Amino acid sequence: MSDNLARHFNLREDVTFLNHGSFGACPRPVFEAYQAWQLELEREPVDFLARHLTENMRVPREVLAAELGCGSEDIVGVVNATTGLNIAIQSLDLKPGDQILTTDHEYGALEKTWAFVCRRTGAEVVTVNVPLPLTSAEGFADAIRAGITDRTRVLFLSHITSPTALLFPVETLIAEARERGIWSVIDGAHTPGHIPLDLTAIGADIYSGNCHKWMMSPKGSAFLYVRPDVQGMIDPLVVSHGWTATSKEPGAKGAFGNSPYIDEIEMQGTRDPSAWLTVPKALEFRAEHxxxxxxxxxxxxxxxxxxxxxxxxxxxxxxxxxxxxxxxxxxxxxxxxxxxxxxxxxxxxxxxxxxxxxxxxxxxxxxxxxxxxxxxxxxxxxxxxxxxxxxxxxxxxxx
The missing domain is CATH 3.90.1150.10 (Aspartate Aminotransferase, domain 1)
Incomplete structure (x- = not known):
């Protein structure tokens, strides 16, 4: 790698930073674009938040959707993958005895999310121990399949695991889950910008990933993807101006002219959307270099x-x-x-x-x-x- 690449980052020169996976690092040109959005917000807050926000928020969705192989109405900006997954997970209609099938390699915050949801709904988590070393896609799939029962309602997997940095071959299991009527929920926190990602081809019902890690946008930029035929069941964590009592059937319009799925998640009170608005600049930086x-x-x-x-x-x-x-x-x-x-x-x-x-x-x-x-x-x-x-x-x- 060229030593010139380091000059594009704001990292301290006296520290050897080998922890990009935790929070990422934002290149200088992207960070400058981030600050420019913040300055524009502060110069005329009403114009920014009341007149142009819906239009501005649409641009990152369209650009990112093209990068990730999905429709722009199927992806919405959130502050981090944990938030995106919480929105989706807490929307699922789970009942006592339902099972969530997952692995022993998942991120701790999401393990707590599932524990919270199970306490509220009476569902239960079933954890599969993935045999190590991982050397076979079929061996991985067999281990997960062995945990499926007639009570399995959700398959929850990391695409790239946080503690063990494994790239799980999730596609086959997602397809099998759909055939069985099992929701597939994928934690893609480490995936965007790390490996080429085609959300339509992967086929998950729900997928959330961070843009601030390997895509190198500012902290506070992530996405939630939900397949069109599942979007109707998604509820916001925060009910605000984006919520509407109208139908969530395909083709319905939300409070701000997008789908209810988009508007209810996107418009949740006053917040600084600058990190999300900078995603196109991050993709531009990546392409330029x-x-x-x-x-x-x-x-x-x-x-x-x-x-x-x-x-x-x-x-x-x-x-x-x-x-x-x-x-x-x-x-x-x-x-x-x-x-x-x-x-x-x-x-x-x-x-x-x-x-x-x-x-x-x-x-x-x-x-x-x-x-x-x-x-x-x-x-x-x-x-x-x-x-x-x-x-x-x-x-x-x-x-």
Whole structure:
């Protein structure tokens, strides 16, 4: 990767930032566009929010829909994927005894969402343990199928998992779920901008993803996609001016002239929509810099670093390369105090990377973006080698 790419970001020069997967990082030109929208809002708030907001909000929907292979009336802007999934999940008509089938690799916030919904509805979560290492799409599908019963109402999967950075092959299971009358709800928080995404081809009933992570728009920009024939059951989390008592049948119009699905989610009181309005600029930046080519280089560097770490530790990987998120890898490390390692990496080496315990494994989750470099990977491996006493230099006390 070219060192020139780092100059496009506002990241601190004294920190080796290897944690793009958590919150992303916004390029300077995109951030400047974000600030320009905020300034326009402050210069004439009534004109911005009362006269032109509906028109302005439509543009990111249209541009993003073209990027993601779906209709512009099927996608709506939300502040993050957790919010989008909460809107959809809390709209589902679940009853006592209904089952939500999911895996042991899901994001903690959504596990809490399902626990909340189950407490309210009497439904229950059924968690499948995905066998590791993940080396077969059919093996993955078989593990999920084994959990399906006649009470399964929802299939909830991450497309790219947060703790383990696995790329789940979800398409076949989504198609099978539809055949069985099971709603498919996909957590795509890490997917947009990370891998090419065609929402129509994937076929999920509900899919929510972040634009502020790998698409590199500002924080507070994400989307909720709902298939047209499912949109009628979606209710907003916040009832405000966008809500209407009119029919939600296909072709119905909402309070602001869009579909009720769009208007009820989009118009929920006074808020700053600047991050969402900047999504077209983020896509423009990516196109100008041929970011899919950049991403391919990042993938190679991530996989090379993963292999080097495996050689250093002797620990097996969580998956074969085709099931690894291209730019994000979960690297098993020897038994340790993960918080101690995390804190010392930052305090002593100024390396920002998540280190945590997942089930019975200690993991360092590496993200590689266009501003990263091979010398930074060398610095990470040297630091971990020292702290984990892997034959580099004796380091910290291990738990």
């Amino acid at each position: 041929d970011w899919w080519a950049v991403a391919a280089q990042c993938r190679d560097l991530a996989q090379e670093t993963r292999a080097r770490m495996e050689e250093l530790t002797g620990l097996p990987p969580l998956c074969s390369p085709e099931f690894c998120a291209p730019q994000m890898v979960a690297m098993p490390i020897p038994e340790c105090d993960p918080q101690d390692i995390h804190d010392t990496l930052y305090a002593r080496y100024k390396i920002d990377i998540p280190v945590f315990r997942w089930q019975d494994r200690c993991i360092a989750r590496l993200s590689v973006q266009g501003y990263n470099s091979r010398p930074q990977m060398d610095a990470l491996l040297d630091a971990l080698g020292e702290l984990l006493d892997l034959g580099v230099t004796p380091g910290l006390r291990l738990a």
